Amino acid sequence: MSLHGFTLLLLCLLPVWRVLTLVTIRPPLPLCQMMQNTALCNQQELSSLVPLDLPQNIEELQLNYNRITTLQDHSLVQYPALKTLSLACNDLETIQPTAFQDAHLLTSLNLANNNLYVGFQESSIALNTLQSLKTLDLSENKLDEEMVVVLLENLTTVEHLNLSGNLMKRLDENIFSRLYNLKELDLQRNVLFEIDNAFHSNNKLQRLNLAFNYLPCLMDFHLTKLQVLNASHNFIDWFISRQDLNETFQLETLDLSHNMLLFFPFLPSRSHLQNLYLSYNRLSFYEHLVDDAKDTNLTTTVEFYNLKNYAANVTAQLWTEDLHGDVSSLQILDLRGNRVSYFPQGFIQKMPLLSRLKMCINCLETLNFTSEGFSGRLYELDVSRNRLNHIQASEDTLTALGNLTYFNLSQNNLTFLPTRLFSSLLNLRSVDLSFNNIDICLAEPAKNFSHCVDWKNLKNLKQLYLKSCNIKNIPNSAFFGMTLSHLELSENSGLNIAQSIQSLRRTLQHLGLGNTKISNLDLSHFENLKSLNISSNSLSKLPNSVSQIGLKSLDLRNNLLSTIPLDQATSLARTLTTVYLTGNRFNCCQTDFFRTFETQKTMYIVDQSDIECVDIFHRTHIVESLDLSLCLVQEESIFWYIMLFVPVCVSLLGISAVVLLTVKPNVLEKSIKKRCLKPTPY
Numbered sequence: 038m039s040l041h042g043f044t045l046l047l048l049c050l051l052p053v054w055r056v057l058t059l060v061t062i063r064p065p066l067p068l069c070q071m072m073q074n075t076a077l078c079n080q081q082e083l084s085s086l087v088p089l090d091l092p093q094n095i096e097e098l099q100l101n102y103n104r105i106t107t108l109q110d111h112s113l114v115q116y117p118a119l120k121t122l123s124l125a126c127n128d129l130e131t132i133q134p135t136a137f138q139d140a141h142l143l144t145s146l147n148l149a150n151n152n153l154y155v156g157f158q159e160s161s162i163a164l165n166t167l168q169s170l171k172t173l174d175l176s177e178n179k180l181d182e183e184m185v186v187v188l189l190e191n192l193t194t195v196e197h198l199n200l201s202g203n204l205m206k207r208l209d210e211n212i213f214s215r216l217y218n219l220k221e222l223d224l225q226r227n228v229l230f231e232i233d234n235a236f237h238s239n240n241k242l243q244r245l246n247l248a249f250n251y252l253p254c255l256m257d258f259h260l261t262k263l264q265v266l267n268a269s270h271n272f273i274d275w276f277i278s279r280q281d282l283n284e285t286f287q288l289e290t291l292d293l294s295h296n297m298l299l300f301f302p303f304l305p306s307r308s309h310l311q312n313l314y315l316s317y318n319r320l321s322f323y324e325h326l327v328d329d330a331k332d333t334n335l336t337t338t339v340e341f342y343n344l345k346n347y348a349a350n351v352t353a354q355l356w357t358e359d360l361h362g363d364v365s366s367l368q369i370l371d372l373r374g375n376r377v378s379y380f381p382q383g384f385i386q387k388m389p390l391l392s393r394l395k396m397c398i399n400c401l402e403t404l405n406f407t408s409e410g411f412s413g414r415l416y417e418l419d420v421s422r423n424r425l426n427h428i429q430a431s432e433d434t435l436t437a438l439g440n441l442t443y444f445n446l447s448q449n450n451l452t453f454l455p456t457r458l459f460s461s462l463l464n465l466r467s468v469d470l471s472f473n474n475i476d477i478c479l480a481e482p483a484k485n486f487s488h489c490v491d492w493k494n495l496k497n498l499k500q501l502y503l504k505s506c507n508i509k510n511i512p513n514s515a516f517f518g519m520t521l522s523h524l525e526l527s528e529n530s531g532l533n534i535a536q537s538i539q540s541l542r543r544t545l546q547h548l549g550l551g552n553t554k555i556s557n558l559d560l561s562h563f564e565n566l567k568s569l570n571i572s573s574n575s576l577s578k579l580p581n582s583v584s585q586i587g588l589k590s591l592d593l594r595n596n597l598l599s600t601i602p603l604d605q606a607t608s609l610a611r612t613l614t615t616v617y618l619t620g621n622r623f624n625c626c627q628t629d630f631f632r633t634f635e636t637q638k639t640m641y642i643v644d645q646s647d648i649e650c651v652d653i654f655h656r657t658h659i660v661e662s663l664d665l666s667l668c669l670v671q672e673e674s675i676f677w678y679i680m681l682f683v684p685v686c687v688s689l690l691g692i693s694a695v696v697l698l699t700v701k702p703n704v705l706e707k708s709i710k711k712r713c714l715k716p717t718p719y
Contacts, residue, residue, distance in 0.1 A: 074118075075099070087112045097121040101147075104128055108163075110135040113143075123147035125174070131156030132163040144169050149199070150177040157184045165191045176223070177202040186212050199223040201246070208235035217241070225249050225267070236260060247271065248292075258305075261285070267292040269314070276302035278362065285309070293318070294371065304362025311366055316395070317374035322381050364388050373419075374398040386410040397421040397445070406430035406438065417443040421469065425449035428458065435461035447471040447502065453486045464497055471504035471525070479512050494518035504528050504549065511537040520544045527551035527570060550574070551592065560586055572596065572617065584608040595620035599627065606630035610637045617643045623660060625650040626668035631660050 069078040069088055075097040078088055083103040091098070096118055105127040113119055113136070120142050129151035137143060146167070153160055153175065164170075173195050175188065180203040189195075189212075196218050205227040212235055213219060221244040229250040236242055244265045252271040258278040260266075264287050268276075273296040278286070286308035293302060298318035304310060364370075367388045378400040385391070391412045401423040407430060411418075415438055425446070435455075441462050451473040459468060470490070478489035492498060493514065501521055505528035515537045516524075522544055526532060532553040538545070542562045550558070552573035560566060561582040569583065572594040579598065583591070584605040591613060598621040601609075609616075610633050623631075628650060634640055642648070648660045652667060 071095075079103070085109070087115075089115055091116070094118050097123075099123045100127070101125045102127070106130050108132045108136045111139060112136050114139040117141070119143055121145040124151070125149040127151055129153060132160040134159065134162040135166070136163045137166050140167070142169060143167055145172040146170060147172075147174040148178065149174045153178040153188070154180050154184055157188055161187045161190060164188060167192070168194065170194055172197040174199040175203070176200060179204055181205055182207060182209075182212055189213070189216065191215060193217055195219060196241075197221045201225045201227070203227050205229055207231045208233065210234045210237055214238045220244065222246070243287075260288075262287055264288060265290045269294040269296070271296050273297060274299060278303055278305045280306060282306075290314075301361045304364065306362055308363045309366050310362075310364065312369045313364070313367055314369075314371045315375065316371045319376055320372065321376040321400075322379065322384075365390070367391055369393045369395075371395045372399065376400055378402065380409055383410075385412075388412060390414055392440075393417040395419045396423070399423050401425055403427045403429070407434045411438060413437050413440060415441050417441075419443070419445040421445045421447040421449070423449055425451055428454055430455045430458060432457060432461060438462060439464055441465060443467045445469040446473065447504075449473055451475055453488055454490060456487050456491075459490060459492045459498075460495060463495070465495065466497055467500040467502075468492075468498065469500075469502040470506060471502045473506055475503075475506050476508055477503075477511055477515050479510070492519070496520060499523065501525070508532060513537050516540050523547040525549035526553060527572075529553055558582065572620075579605055581605070587612045589613060590615040592617040593621065594618065597621065599624045601630035603629050603633065606633045610634055610640065613637075613640050615641050615643060619644045619647045619649075621648075622657075623648070623650040625652045625658055625660075625663060628660055628663065635661075 068081040068083075069076045069091060071077075071092070074095050076088070076091045076095045076099065078098065078100050080102045083100065083105055085105060085107065086109070087098070087100065093115060095116055098116065098119060098121070101123055102125075105124060106129060108124065108129065108131070110133045113122070117139060119140050122140070122143060122145070125147050126149070129148065130153065132153075157180065164173075170192060171194060173192065175185075176199045180188070180200070182205045185200060185203070185205060189198075193215055195216055198216065198219060198221070201223045202225075205224070206229060208224075208229065208231070210233060213222070214237075216239060218241055219239045220241050222239075222242060223246045225246045225248040227250055229247065229252055232247075232252065232255075236245070239260075240262060242260060242263055245260070245263055245267070247266070247268045249270045252268065252273055254273055254275040254277075255268060256275065256277050258276065259282060261282065261284045266288065267290075269292045273293060276293055276298065280303070282305070284307075286305040288305065288308050288310050290312040291302070291304075291310060292312075292314040294314045294316040296318050298315065298320045301320060301322070302315070304313075361384075364387050368390050370388065370391060370393070373395050374397075376399065377396070379402070386409070389412050392414050393416060394411075395417070397419050399420075399422075401420060402425065404420060404425055404427075406428070411434075418441060426449070428446075428451070435457065439462070442464055444462070444465060444467070447469040448471065451470075452475070454475065459465060474488075476489040478487065478491040492501075494517065496518060498519060499521060500523040502523075502525040504525050508526070508529040509531055510533050511526075513536050517540055519541065521541050524538065524541065524545060524547070526534070527549040528551065530552060532550075532555070534550075534553075534555075538548070539562070542564070544565065545563055546565055547568040548560075548563075548566060549570040551570045555571065555574050556576070558571065558580045559582050560569070560580070563586055566586050567588060568590040569588055570592040571583075572592045574596055576593075576596040576598060579593070579601055585608065588609065589612060591609065594617045600623060606629070613634075616634060618631075631648070634642055635645075646659065646661055649657050650660050650663065651657055658667070
């Protein structure tokens with residue numbers, strides 16, 4: 038090749054070379070996303086180094102869900118403005134001593150869900166260089182109390198500390214002794230069984246979470262600055278606060294739910310307690326036991342020792358019920374799931390600000406609104422699932438409870454109620470009387486107590502639940518003057534609603550008529566109805582009006598439906614978001630409605646894989662996985678059965694005739710003579 042030709046070849050290849058060169062030297066695409074001054078480098082498979090190509094002015098760096106095992110020395114030298122660093126959910130074992138030496142402004146550090154238990158001693162040196170740190174998350178690192186002491190040795194500036202999900206068993210007085218500015222501490226989900234004066238130096242502590250541990254008791258509670266204490270889900274059988282302190286406790290929320298309390302907690306004698314959660318304990322009141330006791334040697338006091346040097350031994354009078362402390366500020370009292378059979382005299386009166394009382398799943402037998410002295414601020418009262426058989430209330434008392442909005446009396450033994458119980462509570466919005474033997478009054482009740490209820494013209498009532506109340510007839514005027522949005526009448530077998538619900542046609546949004554043995558239902562004028570339950574009613578076909586009113590939720594379970602006509606299914610599919618179909622024995626060859634529902638992306642078919650159908654041979658199939666060719670095979674099978682059956686019948690008739698003529702050969706001749714050889718009349 039001549040020199041001229043070689044030169045031309047080079048000139049032709051020059052553009053290609055330039056492109057290849059640009060591709061080769063072009064920097065890789067950045068792994069991190071920038072949002073203002075925040076760098077998001079999560080889930081980027083990083084294994085060791087902190088990215089070095091980020092803007093130097095970033096204030097927050099997120100490196101969560103990577104594979105970083107070691108945070109190396111001077112890793113953050115590039116980012117002097119960094120205030121927040123998150124390394125959660127890595128494989129971090131060690132932080133080298135000078136890793137944070139250049140991060141003078143770092144105030145928040147998240148090291149959750151790592152393996153810092155491996156190199157905790159070396160990591161503690163690095164943490165001690167953080168002079169401005171306010172928030173530290175060391176949760177889920179398999180740390181025990183000795184490791185924690187080392188890691189927190191000089192972190193005097195920390196205000197928010199998360200140590201949840203570790204392996205700490207016992208807290209002594211040294212573990213948090215240097216955390217003078219600590220305001221919030223999370224210790225939930227450890228294996229704590231003892232706390233030995235661990236917070237004596239934390240005078241600024243406001244929020245403490247001890248939930249999901251193994252604490253057997255909380256004695257000598259003296260954290261006067263604490264505002265929120267969560268000690269739920271432990272094994273606490275006693276809670277006793279210091280009784281000799283003159284200072285007012287700042288405690289606002291105390292959660293002792295899911296423990297083993299037998300007695301009401303010994304609360305501070307002066308406090309601002311607003312929310313007290315005692316649900317799911319074994320709590321009861323016992324003063325009546327002393328009155329009924331025949332044993333003169335019955336122990337009436339208990340003494341608590343080992344309270345360090347802060348107080349003398351505490352003696353508690355077990356059977357007197359005036360030691361529960363200051364509850365004058367209490368607004369929420371949650372006593373669900375206990376063993377309370379009565380309220381001690383004056384117990385409720387000591388809570389003049391009480392707005393919510395949750396008492397379901399207890400042993401109450403009577404409820405006397407007059408003697409208990411409920412607060413006029415009472416907003417919610419739940420006494421469901423008790424043993425109530427009697428309620429007392431004067432008209433003046435009911436008038437004073439004008440703020441009561443939610444009232445739940447379901448699942449009791451009620452057969453009689455004060456006549457004006459509901460009509461006097463003008464602000465009621467929700468009433469639940471389900472599973473009581475209470476009827477709806479056919480006429481105005483005249484007595485002080487009645488086995489039926491009347492709430493005509495109660496305009497504010499929006500939700501009424503009367504499930505399984507043994508109601509048979511509802512008078513046409515039962516809901517006059519009301520604007521109910523929810524009406525639950527299910528489990529009232531043989532219910533005759535007649536025209537009674539027609540007065541609610543403009544407001545009703547949810548209607549429950551499950552297991553009421555209804556056969557015909559006209560809802561064509563209920564333009565706002567969105568949820569309908571007509572399950573367990575032995576319906577063989579869907580009422581026409583149901584598909585015309587724009588329902589969002591429809592419960593058709595446990596009926597006798599063989600199919601839903603395609604025009605109805607198409608109409609329902611336009612608006613339904615939830616449908617229940619199980620418990621029907623649909624015809625496998627008439628499941629077009631199911632395919633219509635299935636193709637709607639906005640519709641959820643509940644328990645879709647449990648919907649069954651039956652074929653012509655009474656075999657059960659799952660509709661979802663039904664082979665549609667099954668019906669064609671069935672039609673062909675019927676045709677072949679007919680084709681086989683006809684020749685067999687003809688053959689049997691022929692054989693019978695031959696046998697008959699063989700046995701009795703004169704039968705045919707006599708028959709012919711009898712029919713055809715008749716004598717003429719002339």
